[in-house]
Amino acid sequence: MKKAPLNRNIVGLGANSFFTDFSTEMILPLLPLFLERFLHATKTQIGIIEGLAELSVALLIALSGFYSDRLGRRKGIVVFGYGLSNLIKPLAFFAQSATMIMTIRIGDRLAKGIRVAPRDALISASTPKGSSGFVFGFHKMMDGAGALVGSLSAFALLWWLGESETTFRTIFALSIIPGLISMAILIFIITDVPFTPSPAKRFRPSALPAQFYWLVGFQTLFSLVAMNYSFMILKAGDNGLSLAIIPLAYALYNLTQSFFAIPIGKFADKFGKAALLSFVxxxxxxxxxxxxxxxxxxxxxxxxxxxxxxxxxxxxxxAIISDTAPYDLKATAYGVYYTSVGIATLISLSAAGWIWDSYGSTLLFLIASISAVVLAFALFIMREKFSHTSDNFS
Structure with a gap:
């Protein structure tokens, strides 16, 4: 008998992500605007800050994932990572320079680096066979829903209190409330899924399958040519959208992200995850x-x-990693994946800021669009390279 895809751990980790993203997205859509308007940072500086933040995630994810696989437990590491992040983010209230914001962003991302690989491995361990696309889609949907509420809260507070620096700082401080709720859910609802780790030994790349490396290769190439949310927000202002309305546009992004996450996962389980990734x-x-x-x-x-x-x-x-990586190396696999993508993102965002400052935003977005379309066709043509046999429990 096939198990239901949603269980206590899957729902609880989804709720934890909802409130964590609620907290995070009260801050993130405002940070590029705060840096540019009140701390007078250039686009290049903003790109470097975001790139270093993403690299910080990459540096710790691999180590955290490897340690989690050697330990045979996940929850303790996940709790520590989420707790550190939820305490660091509201410190943006005190920031007086772009360097201080960079320190806070790096600290927050280091905390994310600690938690992400063991969390994803815990989700994978709680996922019934044949449901990985749906389960990770559900988790992404909860992420998006929390982000939607967070960005709408930021918009409402900006609209109500005005577009002053004091308002920005007030929003940063209030973000601690949903962060504390997320921690309570994680501590009191989530249960660990312990396992017997393989004997400690030096990790060999050959221990992970070819499908995994095809995925890492495509995702890394894509990350080299794509910019993240920060440049979308700055481009919105460049196109003439008023500051107070930008969080509302960002909320639309979170709404569509949340709305499509589960359908994408369901279609991926049915028609192939690589094919759906090419459409993405x-x-x-x-x-x-x-x-x-x-x-x-x-x-x-x-x-x-x-x-x-x-x-x-x-x-x-x-979901592809969940399907293809060996059970006792899943967190390590997530770590390798995020490390590669994180390094590529640092290069991408630093270059994006320089291109914008030197040649304008239009060229930057045209380069990104053409590159994404080329990679989409290449991935669709080579989608059979991602065929797999799942080893999740049934």
Missing amino acids: YMAFGLGAIAMSSGSVLGVWLGFAIYGFFAGGFNSLAK
Whole structure:
């Protein structure tokens, strides 16, 4: 008899992610604007800050994942990572320089680096056979729903209190409330899924299958040519969207991300995760083209399409890893994946800021769109390289 895909751990980890993203997205859509308007940072500086933040995740994810696989337990590491992150983020309230924001972002991302691989491995260990696309889609949907509530809260507070620096700092401080709720859920609802680890030994790349490396290769190449949410937000202002409305456009991105996450996962389980991932790449390309138009309509279309992309990009990758990686190396596999993508993201965001400052935003978005479309076609053609046999429990 096939087990139901949603159980206590899957729902609880989803709720934890909902409130964590609620907290995070009260801050993230405002940080690029806060840096540019009140701390007078350049686009290059913003790109470097975001790139270093993503690299910080990458540096710890691999170590955390490997340690989790050697320990045979996940929950303790996950609790520590979430707790550290939820205490660091509200410190943006005190920031007086771009360097201080960079320190906070790196600290938050280091905390994410600690928790992500063991958390994803815990989700994988709690996932019934044949349901990985749906389960990771559900988790992404909860991420997106929390992010939607967080960005709408930021918009409401900006609208109510005004666009002053004091308002920004107040929002940063209030973000600690949903963060504390997320911690309570994690501590009191989630149960660990212990396992007997393989004897400690030096990790060999050959221990992970070829399908895994095809995934890492494509995701890394894509991350080299794609910019993240920060440049979408800055482009919205560049296209003429008012500061107070930008969080609302960002909320549209979170709405479409949450809405499409589960359908993407279901279709992936039925028709193939690599095929769906190629459509996700294509969506990013179309969204970047819309943003490059320079119009306010292009901003709304861009954020809506970007939400579809975000609903599948990492969740499909995590589902593929869940299906292909050996049981006792899943956290290690997630670590290798995030490390590669994180290094590529640092390079991408640093280059994106320089291109914007030197040649303008239109060229940046056109490069990203063309590259994404080319990679989408290449991935679709080579999708059979991702065929697999799942080793999750049934």
